[in-house]
Amino acid sequence: MRIRLSQLTKTYKGGVHALKGIDLDVPTGMYGLLGSNGAGKTTLMRILAGLLRPTSGTVLLGGHDVTTKEGRLAVQRTLGYLPQDLGVYPDLTARQFLDYIALLKGIDERSARRRRIGELLEVVALTEHADRKLKGYSGGMLRRVGIAQALLNDPRLLIVDEPTTGLDPEERIRFRTLLSRLAGERTVLLSTHIVEDVAQTCRYLAVLAKGRLVFQGDVGALVAAAHRQVWTVTTSGAAPSTGRIVAALPHGSGMRYRVVAPVPPDPSARPAEPTLEDGYLALMEAAAPV
Amino acid sequence: MIATLRYEFLMQIRRPVMWIVYGLTFVVLVATMWPGYRTLDLGLGDGHDPKAAMLASARLTMSLLAIVYGCLLADRLIRDRRLGIATILEAAPCSAAGRLVGKYLGVCAATAVPIALVFFGRAVVYTFTEGKVETLAWSLAVFATVILPGLIFLGALALAGPLLMPPLPFRVLFVAYWFWGNLIPADMMPTLSHTIFAATGDYAAYGLFDRARPDAVVYGWPDAALNFLRPAATPAVAVLWMGVMVALAAAILLLTRLHAARSES
Numbered sequence: 260m261r262i263r264l265s266q267l268t269k270t271y272k273g274g275v276h277a278l279k280g281i282d283l284d285v286p287t288g289m290y291g292l293l294g295s296n297g298a299g300k301t302t303l304m305r306i307l308a309g310l311l312r313p314t315s316g317t318v319l320l321g322g323h324d325v326t327t328k329e330g331r332l333a334v335q336r337t338l339g340y341l342p343q344d345l346g347v348y349p350d351l352t353a354r355q356f357l358d359y360i361a362l363l364k365g366i367d368e369r370s371a372r373r374r375r376i377g378e379l380l381e382v383v384a385l386t387e388h389a390d391r392k393l394k395g396y397s398g399g400m401l402r403r404v405g406i407a408q409a410l411l412n413d414p415r416l417l418i419v420d421e422p423t424t425g426l427d428p429e430e431r432i433r434f435r436t437l438l439s440r441l442a443g444e445r446t447v448l449l450s451t452h453i454v455e456d457v458a459q460t461c462r463y464l465a466v467l468a469k470g471r472l473v474f475q476g477d478v479g480a481l482v483a484a485a486h487r488q489v490w491t492v493t494t495s496g497a498a499p500s501t502g503r504i505v506a507a508l509p510h511g512s513g514m515r516y517r518v519v520a521p522v523p524p525d526p527s528a529r530p531a532e533p534t535l536e537d538g539y540l541a542l543m544e545a546a547a548p549v
Numbered sequence: 550m551i552a553t554l555r556y557e558f559l560m561q562i563r564r565p566v567m568w569i570v571y572g573l574t575f576v577v578l579v580a581t582m583w584p585g586y587r588t589l590d591l592g593l594g595d596g597h598d599p600k601a602a603m604l605a606s607a608r609l610t611m612s613l614l615a616i617v618y619g620c621l622l623a624d625r626l627i628r629d630r631r632l633g634i635a636t637i638l639e640a641a642p643c644s645a646a647g648r649l650v651g652k653y654l655g656v657c658a659a660t661a662v663p664i665a666l667v668f669f670g671r672a673v674v675y676t677f678t679e680g681k682v683e684t685l686a687w688s689l690a691v692f693a694t695v696i697l698p699g700l701i702f703l704g705a706l707a708l709a710g711p712l713l714m715p716p717l718p719f720r721v722l723f724v725a726y727w728f729w730g731n732l733i734p735a736d737m738m739p740t741l742s743h744t745i746f747a748a749t750g751d752y753a754a755y756g757l758f759d760r761a762r763p764d765a766v767v768y769g770w771p772d773a774a775l776n777f778l779r780p781a782a783t784p785a786v787a788v789l790w791m792g793v794m795v796a797l798a799a800a801i802l803l804l805t806r807l808h809a810a811r812s813e814s
Contacts, residue, residue: 308640335642342640346633350560362552363641363648408637 260321260337260415260446261286262307267316269302277302279470281316289442291457291464292450293539298467300450301343304420307448308340320416334416336365339409343420343450345401349394353385353404356393357411364412379407383437399430406437417447423456435460458535466539468546478535485519485533485541492516492525499524503540519544550644553651554658557625561659567621571663574617582609599684602675603691604754610668611696611749612732615703618660619723622707623716625656626805646806653802657704664700668692694757694787695750698794702748705798709805735773743770744778745790746797756787 262285269278277299294300305311306318309331321337323330347356357376366372380386383403388396393404402422409417419438423431438447439460451457457464457478464481466474474481492499495513502520509515517531518524519540533541561567579586586609629635638648672688675681710719730741731749741747770776780786 305636308636310636310639332642335640338640338642340637340640342633342636344633344636346629346635346637348556348560348632348634350563351556355556355559359552359556360637360641362555363638363643365642405637 261319262416262446262448263317263319265317265319267303267306267318268314269299269306269311270314276470278306278313281467281472283465283472283475285446285448285465286463287444287446288463289439289447289449289461291461292448292467293452293454293457293464294450294467295452295543297469298452299470300452300467301420303467304340304342304418304448304450307416308338308418309335336412337415339412339414339417341402341405341409341417341419341422343424345405347393347396347401347404350392352390352392353380353396353407354389356404357408360408361411366411375411375413376407379410382410383407399426399434402426402430402434403437406434406441410441415445417441417445418450419447420450421452422449423451423453431456454536454539466542468543471546473546474542481538481542482533482535483538484545485537487530488519488521488541489531489533489537490518490520490523490525490528491531492518492528494525494527499528503544505537505540550647550651550654552643553648554655557652557655558659559655561621561625561656562662564621567660568663570617570621571614574613575663575667578609578613597679599675599679599681600687600691600758603672603684603687604695604758606668606671606688607691607695607750607754610664611699614664614667615699615731615748616724616727618664618700619703619707619727620720621660622656622704623711623719623723626652626708627711627716645809649802649806649809653704653708656708657700660704661700664696665692668696691754691758694753694791698753698791699748699750701798702794702801705801705805709801712805712808735770735775735779739774741775741778743773744775745780745786745793746778748794752782752790753787755782756784756790 262283264281264283267278267281267283268276270276281303292300292303302311306313307320307325309325312326318325320330320334323333325331325334348359351359354376357379358372361372361376366375377386380389383406385400385403385407388400393401396404406419406422409419422438423434426434435456438449441447449457449461461478463477464475465472466481474484490502493510493513493515495511498504498507498514499516499518499520501522502518502524504516504518506517507514518528519537624631629638639645669688669692672684676684707719707723710723713719714722731747733740733742735743743749743751745752770779773779
């Protein structure tokens, strides 16, 4: 499902501008949406899911205008949404919870519903816990229940908002792998502030900063944004005072710093190969210098 | 709507706190009424008439258990947002109004189950003790006309009230409202008690079942304020009262939906 946004703005009551004239084209497959906290990612996700109305602009998902009631319903029929703050009913079991959401998504036939729930519990590796109450689940297990509910209607568009926040490294990797596997013919929009999650799963991405779209393109292009802007400085003295220090490792009797800066931060600085995180930081520095 | 009704019913009926609070209140009720509660007519002196016995039982049941009913419903509507599940529900391709009605019917029905058990339990005991099968028919008629309309209104009020304030102060106000607006004598102070807006079911009891007050007055308090809201209890007024209860519930639910739609944007 292709997503096209044109001049999308959202201004909340009180005059808070969450999104400012976003133009974005999202193709099928896994797509990353990066941005710091408060960049407007969740607002954008909620607009795409039909939960918020934009102040102005157009939002087309698979040709449906999500700002109209008919368009919103059409999109929601083919949408899977995993919100940032996933909540569940603690006294329901995972199977009951999924059954309830499946009914809300219009899977009325009992046998089809049971079959689909069984398949998804397998996919998210929760079959053996399916009849336990959700109040006993760990954060990672709840995230997997969340992804299972999002997939119930076999969505063409899957929106996942900060899905790995708060997960331990093992769960994070498991979750990322699961999302990549799910992409296939779907559009999976992964919103996160964790650059590593995007680096490991997406070919294309967009970056939001303070409600503005500051980048859209492939991962290589974002990495290239930090070309000749990444340096290593090895020193036993003070840390470099210019640029953004992205890593600091003990090195002999001193420290080795990795710095993103448009010019060498120190006479001894040596150029280094940029990563996606460097590209992201370079972009953020350019968008909002500190 | 059916899915929401089904699961809201399930979640509410399985709440241990519901059964504990109802149980304790029932014990208080019986202890307060003792030894009258032991008698078939609750001490009103007409124990061999199943209709009078069921009307007395309905009045007693509604007097305290309706408070529990309202208090137990008070957190149900805001719970989805508190638990963080509202977003998932709102992203589903189903009508928000349907979900609201489903939630209302589901949680209200589940919360009314203990009330029904107390009321119909007494009816069954009466049937076997007196050997009068017609008691069951009277109990059904009294429940449907005297108890149910009040519960329909109170359910909507208790669900929607916490949209305006946190559940705890709402519960305190609800208890105060119940005593002031439903239980106190009409001539004690200006009150909604015994008016067409009271939820205790007096109008149905007096208007449909010819219930007379112990002092033989059919209905009315000559010196009470707001008496214009207390028309004589006739069958037509009893039906009107039922309509008022349902209409108030519908209006509250409509306002609730409008409030939600406004906050969605």
